[in-house]
Amino acid sequence: MSAANRGVVYKGPGEVAVESIAYPELALGNRKCEHGVILKVVTTNICGSDQHMVRGRTTAPSGLVLGHEITGVVVECGRDVEFLTPGDLVSVPFNIACGRCRNCKSGQTGICLNVNPARPGAAYGYVDMGGWVGGQTEYVMVPYADFNLLKFPDADQAMEKIKDLTLLSDIFPTGFHGCVTAGVGPGSTVYIAGAGPVGLAAAVSAQLLGAACVIVGDMIEERLAQARSFGCETIDLTQDGDMADKIEVILGEREVDAFVDCVGFEAHACGCNHGKEAPATVLNSAMSLTRAGGQIGIPGLYVTEDPGAADEAAKQGSLSMRFGLGWAKSHSFHTGQCPVMKYHRPLMQAILFGKVNIADAVNVQMITLDEAPKGYADFDGGAAKKFVIDPHGSVAA
Missing domain, CATH: 3.40.50.720 (NAD(P)-binding Rossmann-like Domain)
Structure with missing residues (x-):
């Protein structure tokens, strides 16, 4: 399967743009990624960590596709994916973790030893975090899907609370x-x-x-x-x-x-x-x-x-x-990255059972993909909002 894809791209200090990018493949370098899935992105959030890069305060290269806070629908599965099927609505931890290394097996998924050749730990669309393509896009590939992804038990119920549930990714x-x-x-x-x-x-x-x-x-x-x-x-x-x-x-x-x-x-x-x-x-x-x-x-x-x-x-x-x-x-x-998988399921339950209204607390503001550059600018100006991108109009619908 192949289709058009667009994403938010870091161009240089103070500048991001929405551009056409490659549709994701189930591949890691030159080999097939049979443990991965391709997601149609439902929501993807702008994070303060992204702002550090966009301000030019890191060594992020121009051309980096941004975004590590992703919620999406599975559209394609690799051969080795056993417990997810197309149509599942899932939350993506911003940490990329193999599920096989010493740290992952002890629950320290923020410092996986196998997903970043430069250092322990990886993330989507982030400087020095393994070179993974970010998810402020229309479609994105997620590796080690059975281990990484949190499937929402009822997709319709989840869409009713998607403004809260999108915040489980980070x-x-x-x-x-x-x-x-x-x-x-x-x-x-x-x-x-x-x-x-x-x-x-x-x-x-x-x-x-x-x-x-x-x-x-x-x-x-x-x-x-x-x-x-x-x-x-x-x-x-x-x-x-x-x-x-x-x-x-x-x-x-x-x-x-x-x-x-x-x-x-x-x-x-x-x-x-x-x-x-x-x-x-x-x-x-x-x-x-x-x-x-x-x-x-x-x-x-x-x-x-x-x-x-x-x-x-x-x-x-x-x-x-x-x-x-x-x-x-x-x-x-x-210190260090949050091991998202340690918390995301119980926090999902807290949201679904009405114990917390996290979207109201952080003041979620929905925007389109094309509005992302303005969202970055407003956020950088101190807006008391959490900007959430709706790339396909799924939430608006």
Whole structure:
């Protein structure tokens, strides 16, 4: 089977375009990919991680087809696919995992050893993540399909909640993972750094895990208002003042039980210096504001190479952290890609049974494929929205 295909292509810093691209094949290099499937993409989301590349803050090459948050319908299966059939509606974890290596077998699917020759771990349409074609497209190939894909039990029911379920490919599990690794549980007090889509997903996840109080900090009022819309306390980081004082006003205490960094390496200084990049500022705040013995989850992206960094050390991913403070307070730090498969099925159940309204929390905005360049621009401007592309008009229909 072959057909036309279009996708969102990175052209260079600040520029993406929707272009005709090759229709996917069940192939890996020169060999047949019998364990793969081809999907007709139903929804595919713009992620903050994509923005790092589009801003020119990574070594992403021009011509890269973007997109790692994919939900689709199976249209073709390789010979070795046993448990999926054409017509199945599935969620695609952004991690590509073989299911066979030591890490996959232990549930660490974010650092599969067999899908990226350069380093452990791979993702669709992302720099240094194995060269896999992205899914901000009309059609995409997914390898190791029986292992990777989450089939929705009832396609019609799933389409009714597709704006929520599309977030299972990345940001909902990622936010949830950040909270789990920060030790969030019933009665916890939690600080979420960043009110972008992952930060808002983490805030909802903290509530789902039973947190007593969730505080979200950001520099964009529209995003803070979005956090308040579902019951979070907020802190405007453009305002001067000591962060511990601000925490104390809310909690009556100067520290939180759990801290989740949903900002990453493009962090900016707070207060009067908020226009200045300070890539370690969130990590240092985490150590200052988390109680002794507390945990710090770091789903925010940090990179090994940042050509746009303000200083030479940061260009190599070297940050000036006050690590001795974290050691003195016996903090636990957890970094790295979320292993999506660890969480996506239970989070699917939470959505289907009405326990969480994640699409409302992150303010999903549906757009067409041709509107993707504008979606990137609006998102880069700080819009308090999660842009979800509907390439075939399936959701609109």
